[in-house]
Amino acid sequence: MSRKVRLRIRYDRGRGLAALLALALLAAALLGTLAWNRGEAAAAGPQAPAAAASPASPTGMRQYFLTRTSRNGVQALTACGSGYHMASMWEIVDPSTLKYNTGKGSSEDDSGQGPPDFWGWVRTGAESSNVQAPGMGNCNAWTSSSGSDYGTIAQLPHDWLSANPNFDIWHVGFVNCSQAVRVWCVADTIPVFIYLPLITRNSS
Numbered sequence: 001m002s003r004k005v006r007l008r009i010r011y012d013r014g015r016g017l018a019a020l021l022a023l024a025l026l027a028a029a030l031l032g033t034l035a036w037n038r039g040e041a042a043a044a045g046p047q048a049p050a051a052a053a054s055p056a057s058p059t060g061m062r063q064y065f066l067t068r069t070s071r072n073g074v075q076a077l078t079a080c081g082s083g084y085h086m087a088s089m090w091e092i093v094d095p096s097t098l099k100y101n102t103g104k105g106s107s108e109d110d111s112g113q114g115p116p117d118f119w120g121w122v123r124t125g126a127e128s129s130n131v132q133a134p135g136m137g138n139c140n141a142w143t144s145s146s147g148s149d150y151g152t153i154a155q156l157p158h159d160w161l162s163a164n165p166n167f168d169i170w171h172v173g174f175v176n177c178s179q180a181v182r183v184w185c186v187a188d189t190i191p192v193f194i195y196l197p198l199i200t201r202n203s204s
Helices: 013-044 073-078
Strands: 062-066 084-086 098-100 150-155 171-176 182-187
Touching (some): 073 084
Antiparallel strands (some): 062 182, 084 182, 150 171
16 A cells, blocks of 8 residues: 655745754655655565666765876876875775776776776875885875886786785885876765755745
8 A cells, every 4th residue: 555645844934044954854864764664664575576776876985096197206196187186095995995987097908897907106195205115105295207216106916816815905016206107096075965855945
């Protein structure tokens, strides 16, 4: 048996925006509870179909990508474009918590929806340095394109046989800052999706 629920909200202009938002959140909570209970009841039925996840549903995961073009050390910080910045290793160290942006990023023949196994510049979280050491060299905080200065690069492993039993996620290395290398980028913010019911003002 189907049931209809009609929710009517009166909005008094004098109560201000805070009151309107409070009513909206209350309405959202009520409708969400009703939808949840209805879903549980349907699932308990003898012929309840399995719910299919929509491919268009937002994931709420932070996005990252590896640039398609290569830059030297002094160009790395500006390689990512609007809404993204050059990633610190610690922002992308666990790719399972991130969503690879296939629309912006590099890909390989078998990348699918994931990242390729190319090298890319990555920020270190260390002080300005030009030494030949992964995690320390950073082209003097990405201000140098000199062949005598060095910066850190990172890559997802392409040779799985040589990975240790723990299957380390990242391989790291260093190259001189005059070399053109792709850049690892990460979104400035994590998307947050809030859905509220449509509220119309009762003018009567």
